[in-house]
Amino acid sequence: xxxxxxxxxxxxxxxxxxxxxxxxxxxxxxxxxxxxxxxxxxxxxxxxxxxxxxxxxxxxxxxxxxxxx
Amino acid sequence: xxxxxxxxxxxxxxxxxxxxxxxxxxxxxxxxxxxxxxxxxxxxxxxxxxxxxxxxxxxxxxxxxxxxxxxxxxxxxxxxxxxxxxxxxxxxxxxxxxxxxxxxxxxxxxxxxxxxxxxxxxxxxxxxxxxxxxxxxxxxxx
Numbered sequence: 001x002x003x004x005x006x007x008x009x010x011x012x013x014x015x016x017x018x019x020x021x022x023x024x025x026x027x028x029x030x031x032x033x034x035x036x037x038x039x040x041x042x043x044x045x046x047x048x049x050x051x052x053x054x055x056x057x058x059x060x061x062x063x064x065x066x067x068x069x
Numbered sequence: 070x071x072x073x074x075x076x077x078x079x080x081x082x083x084x085x086x087x088x089x090x091x092x093x094x095x096x097x098x099x100x101x102x103x104x105x106x107x108x109x110x111x112x113x114x115x116x117x118x119x120x121x122x123x124x125x126x127x128x129x130x131x132x133x134x135x136x137x138x139x140x141x142x143x144x145x146x147x148x149x150x151x152x153x154x155x156x157x158x159x160x161x162x163x164x165x166x167x168x169x170x171x172x173x174x175x176x177x178x179x180x181x182x183x184x185x186x187x188x189x190x191x192x193x194x195x196x197x198x199x200x201x202x203x204x205x206x207x208x209x210x211x
Contacts, residue, residue, distance in 0.1 A: 007168050008166075008170050015153055015154055034139075035144075039144065041203075041204050044200070046116070046117050047119050048123075049119075050111070053200050054197075057197050057200055061096050061100065062096055062097075063173065064176055064180055065085075065092055065180070066087050
């Protein structure tokens, strides 16, 4: 399998590195980790926000397993 | 029992293709089950009303400077990361060039293999279960 590194892939790699770096920061700083959990709990605290998240989850599932190879 | 069923689902899904009716029916069925379970589990156990959630969110944004520094940092960084990923994906989708692959393209490189499809499906199931069940108020809690 070959995957040519094109301009767009480079940007994706930078974004992936940024997410990895932020995850490393979260693992080292408890208050930031707890803050992240607080955001998730906040997003799940009302029907509207929970249903919106579930809708995104459903669309993602349909796209990945029924539309992508 | 649930774990065994979930593993069996993942193994079964791994052997399917995107075009197969089985893949479409199973995903549609699971979405339906997730929605019904969320409603059943959430009856009277959602922490706040949607109206209160919107009002409190608006209040937080309006007074963001007075919030704890760690929380501000977390919100800003997560927002920046999500906006960057969604924005870049959207740009690549609109331009439709081989030089600008979308996130779907990379996921497709994984899901085309049985193992990749099975692992992605397991991840999707775990996320769905969390969205359905997590963050419910326990008895006696508002």
